[in-house]
Amino acid sequence: MQNRFTQITLIGAMAVAMAAGAHAEDQIVKIGQTGPLSGANAFAGKDNENGVRLALEELNAKKISIGGKTLKFELQSEDDQCDPKSGVNVAQKLVDGGVKFVMGPYCSGVAIPASRVYSEGGAMLSTVGTNPKVTQGGYKNLFRIVAGDDQIGSSMAVYATKVLKAKTAGVVDDRTAFGKGVADEFIKEAKSQGLTIVAQEFTSDKAMDFAAILTTMKAKQPDVIFFGGYAPQGGPMVRQMKQLGLTAKLLGGDTLCSPEMGKLGMDAVNDTVFCAQGGALLDATATGPAFKAKYKKRFNQDADVYAASFYDQTMFIVDAMQKANSLDPVKVGAEIYKNPYKGVAGTYAYDDKGNMKQAPVTVFTFRNALPVPLASY
Template identity: 55%
Template structure:
């Protein structure tokens, strides 16, 4: 009987210990363009998130006396609003604790309504101010807004490039139109003369008609609201028709892909990214080195922000002692203070990043460098 009792007690303790130490899996969702002409940005974001999950699982996390294994459900929204809404519903239904992305404003705005309805926190880099003007409490932008990016480039044009006249082209996407609008607003406010404004689309490859018209107006600089896939050919065609204006843009053209597409011509390109220059800090330099050694490619734009975003989600889970309660995670992020690789994160009442710094970059020897 003693042996039996001891055996029962031991088995009972083992069961309790087994339950206490049982593994649980938690999914973090990601929505981004993993195929198509913006796939470079989408994969860059995904790579940053995967590095963070690798680090978190190596610790590992323990929440509620359970060992937590994080998984990334990375979904291809193709940069398409309709697909993005479908992806949003899929990630909601999957039980993902929080969402990284979307990358594109045109996707993020409609998708955010789905996520908001389900009470799921999203951490996008999509920059159109309309995203956070909807009155939702689940959006936490981990990059700068168009107002910050576009405005900083207008200031740069006047104060650094010493431009007097500028022209604007945008691709009619929510991102491109949004950042171009903010550039125009600041440009006019600080006294730049806008000599032309034109439009293209996110699939165009021939800009010679637009550029030839702008050449007759002789702008000192052209601001392009759009992405690298169009900006690359645009730079080449500017050179072909001897249009001497500098090309400027936001984070959509601020990546190593621009140099790959244009070679030495990229030296006439200036662009803005949210955040401080990573190579100015020891942790930033270490991240750049690790990224390149892991993926055998250069980091593009927001990999470090997606790394930081993943870490913030994990911090929210730890602080609220939950692996399932989306509401608690969302509420924690609203008041979060986090120092990450790409900078300090804290959000205002609308979900914008407080005091988001911007850095202007150019290209030297085909490398993206802070100006």
């Protein structure tokens, strides 16, 4: 009986040891994510996080191996509050924690100063910060995974003149790195298109009352008003435009191409707001509809502006890890620069500064308070 008991104990110990050995073969790979998880733009930060999370869940299910070890991806998501100081602190935290691959930030004002911390810490950064300065720091392994302000702002100027047949425009920007950057690009292209800028006003990314600005705009009677800023201000702005009897169309960049605009602006957004978003029309891509469906099933909500881009770049990074047979960001980055990747929202190929070589842009309007794509360019 004692021998029998000893035998069972030995078998049990061997099983535990084998399980521990198998577990030891797993290698934890932390993927950082930084964005606004609190405050007015939290809806966007959470959407970006969900895009990364969905990719990592699928990758973990595939049991990917490198160097004989199965990779186990873990998401470390941090709230940078769309604030430069907080964003730099988050960057230092992730770097100090040994995180070598970071998705984000969402806001250009965070991406510009934080990119130096990631570069000095040897981490790869993949951001949707669209201000041109984001990729002008000379940092390797920094990728802008969508179109930049030069494409987004200029595309809305072309759309205003060619499609909306506008002759005059007013411009408002919130003085953030994103808002000012995209507004400057709109103005530059508008002038080359012969569009006359009749008024230029400024606000902040905390403002909610735009009566004074809009009263000034109404007196100038612009055909369109371009707003360089975010949905939490854009929604109330278009509602106040309607209350003041302003008939101009409200134009903006990717940050306005969000269901949040409809929630805040309600029926005032319908056929009045036009925005340009980096990325192809998902419904027209081979895998876009399937991505939208699985996102909705997993998170019980529709994907917002950049979920697909964050999902794609996460998949691209891991694909590059496999090609490089390495977790070294330098070797992984070399593969990313060398080999394009076809994702849900487009084909990702980067120049030596980390800008997408051919970044598609889709123009949206709103109907029933929801963004509706019109065309991709």
